[in-house]
Amino acid sequence: MHHRWNRLSAIAAGVMTMAAATAQAFPDRPVTIVVPFAAGGGTDITTRAMQEPMGKSLGTDIVVKNTAGAGGVAGVAEGARTRADGYTLAMAPVGPLTTQPHLRKLPYDLDSFDYVCLAYSAPSAFAVRRDAPYNTIAELVAYAKKYPGKLTFAVQAIGSIPHVAGLALAEMAGIQLSYLPVNGDGPAFKALLDGTADIFVPHVSFLSKNKEQVKGLAILQPERLPNLPDLPTAKEQGFDIDTPIWGGLVAPKGLPAEAKTKLEAGCKAATEAASFRKLMDDLAQPVAYMDGKAFEAYVRDQWTRNRRLLESAGLKQE
Known part of the structure; x- marks a missing residue:
């Protein structure tokens, strides 16, 4: 009985070691970022500028996938319904996250996501x-x-x-x-x-x-x-109006902690890269970065503000 217990303990320890190794292995394959607009636009250009430095930080390739449609909703919805393993993210812009939810029923809401980082904020x-x-x-x-x-x-x-x-x-x-x-x-x-x-x-x-x-x-x-x-x-x-055109990386709710930590670090490394900062200079755009916690708080604040403005104008979900 004693030997059997030792053998079961050894098997359990081996399983735990394998599980830990698997968790630490992220990422062991390319990470896809869904851009919710066609290639060539500002969001696409910015995301592609992040590809190389973010991939270098993560130790894997970053694949950019364009899923355009419904004013950005189609791509953000795709990001919401994928597996929550860190291998598929969406570059979610301000409109699909904070204005369109107040105008029509969408296949996601703010609680559908884990927030990775704010990646860009273009002044208007x-x-x-x-x-x-x-x-x-x-x-x-x-x-x-x-x-x-x-x-x-x-x-x-x-x-x-x-x-x-x-x-x-x-x-x-x-x-x-x-x-x-x-x-x-x-x-x-x-x-x-x-x-x-x-x-x-x-x-x-x-x-x-x-x-x-x-x-x-x-x-x-x-x-x-x-x-x-x-x-x-x-x-x-005398008019406190702050309406930048921003976007950030989100993942389906339930992102493993290890993956989220690495993805946040990858996003930060990308926004600090010389090549990315040069693009921002060319676009007359300051570098913007927030970690996941700050980004989520910012999104929720913008969601509330935009809902009030739209409802005051008589615009709300049909």
């Missing part, structure tokens, strides 16, 4: 035509009050972050804005130039590239940018 700005008769938010507000309902705001989609920025401005200033849905910055720029729209919210790099035709009224983040020192923040002008 209020942009108007170069010849517009206002140069500050206060002057635009005065114009809007003098001509109620005349100002048209071009937005990528109802419920998008540019739309949320417009709702925040209208609520704080007590003005009315008309919204014109357009398919991206290009059509918004065209609408601005032909007079169909009066204001829109692009990435700040758009201002530098088109400074002969557009001007910025305010950057929509708490601090000025070093490369645009003369562009004041909305907060400086």
Whole structure:
């Protein structure tokens, strides 16, 4: 009996050792990041810039998979329904996480994920035509009050972050804005130039590239940018509007602790890599990183804020 007990103990110890070795082996194969937009866009470019340094940190290859559709929801949903083993992540943007859940029923919610890191945060700005008769938010507000309902705001989609920025401005200033849905910055720029729209919210790099035709009224983040020192923040002008276009890595709920720790470290290493920082400089975009705990708190705060703004505007889940 004694010998049998020893043999069973040895087998149990062997199983535990194998289990521990398996847990420590992560990752022993490539890790896939699902990008919820087509190749070539900002989210895709940023994710691909993370591939090599993150893979080097993890000791494996990073595979980027593009799953576009439904404004980013399809790719984020794919990330939510995969196995929670750390081998499939999604680069989840602000819209699919914090605005679209308030407008329609989705196959996931905030509790569907474990949060790995904030990977990028692109500053945006209020942009108007170069010849517009206002140069500050206060002057635009005065114009809007003098001509109620005349100002048209071009937005990528109802419920998008540019739309949320417009709702925040209208609520704080007590003005009315008309919204014109357009398919991206290009059509918004065209609408601005032909007079169909009066204001829109692009990435700040758009201002530098088109400074002969557009001007910025305010950057929509708490601090000025070093490369645009003369562009004041909305907060400086009395309007505390902070609406960056951000995204971060999420995994299905139930991610093993060992995998989460390594993935967080991999994401941090990627955002600290010289090649990644050069891309951020080229995009006129500060490097942004949060660990999983901070990122989850940020997502939940943004979710609550955006729900309130959308509901105040009469927009809610059908």
